[in-house]
Amino acid sequence: MTSEIKKIIEKPELSRDEIIMLLSVDSEAESQLIFEKAFAIKNHIHGSKIYLRGLIELTNKCLKNCYYCGIRSGNKNATRYELSEKEALQAAVLAWEQGFGSIVIQSGELKSEVFASKIERLLQQIHHKTNNELSVTLSCGEQTLDTYKRWVVAGAHRYLLRIESSNETLYYKIHPNDQMHDFQTRLQALHDLRTAGFLVGTGVMIGLPEQTIAHLADDLLFFKNFGVDMVGMGPYLEHHETPLFEKNHLLWSESTRFQKSLLMIAILRIMMPHINIAASTALETLNPLGRQKGILAGANVIMPNVTPLEKKINYDLYDKKPHLYNDTEKIVQAAKQIRDTNFLNGG
Ligand code: 5AD
Ligand code: SF4
Numbered sequence: 180m181t182s183e184i185k186k187i188i189e190k191p192e193l194s195r196d197e198i199i200m201l202l203s204v205d206s207e208a209e210s211q212l213i214f215e216k217a218f219a220i221k222n223h224i225h226g227s228k229i230y231l232r233g234l235i236e237l238t239n240k241c242l243k244n245c246y247y248c249g250i251r252s253g254n255k256n257a258t259r260y261e262l263s264e265k266e267a268l269q270a271a272v273l274a275w276e277q278g279f280g281s282i283v284i285q286s287g288e289l290k291s292e293v294f295a296s297k298i299e300r301l302l303q304q305i306h307h308k309t310n311n312e313l314s315v316t317l318s319c320g321e322q323t324l325d326t327y328k329r330w331v332v333a334g335a336h337r338y339l340l341r342i343e344s345s346n347e348t349l350y351y352k353i354h355p356n357d358q359m360h361d362f363q364t365r366l367q368a369l370h371d372l373r374t375a376g377f378l379v380g381t382g383v384m385i386g387l388p389e390q391t392i393a394h395l396a397d398d399l400l401f402f403k404n405f406g407v408d409m410v411g412m413g414p415y416l417e418h419h420e421t422p423l424f425e426k427n428h429l430l431w432s433e434s435t436r437f438q439k440s441l442l443m444i445a446i447l448r449i450m451m452p453h454i455n456i457a458a459s460t461a462l463e464t465l466n467p468l469g470r471q472k473g474i475l476a477g478a479n480v481i482m483p484n485v486t487p488l489e490k491k492i493n494y495d496l497y498d499k500k501p502h503l504y505n506d507t508e509k510i511v512q513a514a515k516q517i518r519d520t521n522f523l524n525g526g
Contacts, residue, residue, distance in 0.1 A: 184209050188216040193450055198396040201446050202439065210442065217445035217477030222523065224452045225479045229518045232316060232457075233274030233282040233485040233511075236494040237262050241287025243320070243360065245343075246353050247384070249418035249495040250287055256420055258493045262486070264301055270485045271305045271313065277511050281314035283339065283482055288320030295326045302333035316380070321368045327375035338372045339380040339411055340365070344387065345401035346394045353387060353423060369405065380409035380455070385443055386436030387415045388426035395443060403450050409480070410447060413459030414440045416497035437465040441476040448477030455480050464499050471517055483514035 184204060187197045204210055238261035239250040250257050262270070267284070274282045282305075284298070298319065305313060317330060318339040327338070344350050347362045354360035372379045383398045402410055414436040417424050431439070444456055457480040458473025466472060470481050484491060488506050505513075 181209055184212055188213055188449055195396055198399055198446060199392055202392045202395055202442055213445045214476045217448035218475050220448055220452050221477045221479055227523055230480045231279045231514050231518055232480060232482045233279045234482040235267055235270045235282055235284050236486040236491050237267055237284050237286040239287055239494045240289060243288050244355055246422040249420060249497060254420050260490050260493050267301055268304050272308055274485050275309040275313050283316040283318055285318040299329055299333045302335055306334045324371040327372055331376040338377040340368055341382040344383055345398045349390060349394055352389055378408040381407050382410050382412035384415040385440045386431045388429040399447055409455035411457040411459055412443060413461035414465055416461055416464055418497045433465050441472055444473055444478050445476040457482055481514055481517060483510045
């Protein structure tokens, strides 16, 4: 088995069966072979550099009702907030002053003209205040092609829109089957983003109830076939106020979800050496060294949260979100420490 794994990870193209075989390993030694190969590829292509993207959680208001998410519109217990333009701008400037090359502006899905123009103005102000030195990624859900174009013109470079699962049947097990959560519309949105001129990122959750290893293999092939520019993916984590919580008895253990998430990162790095892959915050919920382990499995981006403390406590996607009560300074220091770690010397 070990010799077979060694052979597979040297191949330039992986078949579906080979991906399934890699995702199925459960021994420490075999996982380590895959992680080491992915880490070597990351270092060969991207150098030892890790990119920091400051995450600004602009608002937890959302029109959607995804079954897994704590800030879904149906959760009446969520305390809603929205950063003012001034607050968001301050967070962006803070990231810039800290030497970050980029930020991510994330929000629930809001579709109004008021929202579209707020983002537009914010982008313009951010570039003005930071000498055009910050690269901005947006993650604000499905919008019209016209809105995407406006945001590109206003200076956004990348867009993250997770497909959540590339399997349509599973997609409808974790979303309502209605017009607002239409799988084909989401696929179209990824194409529209590219048409509008964005570098496009997507991703999935790993360890969802009823998700199989074959689903995950197909997710990796989906990323490859689409030719994504970046991927952010991480373990599914339960939130006690969501419908999916009822399926908790079907979940893999936390350690399996963690291990499969690292394997997903590593196999993707082997399949797509050049893209950006984030070590997600959710990894850290399952292991205090989650992001470092993500890097050692081939990730090259981490996204420290620079949202003001009193607001972000309500960006409550899943239970036990890390750093919820840490202030920005501590978070930035921790992220810089990871960035400046010499992983090549064993960390
Ligand atoms: N567990 C893990 N990730 C989650 N997200 C939302 N809810 C959860 C959860 N319960 C992720 C989704 C979404 C991103 C903003 O957060 O993948 O795209
Ligand atoms: Fe809204 Fe995103 Fe949560 Fe779905 S996952 S309910 S779109 S914030």
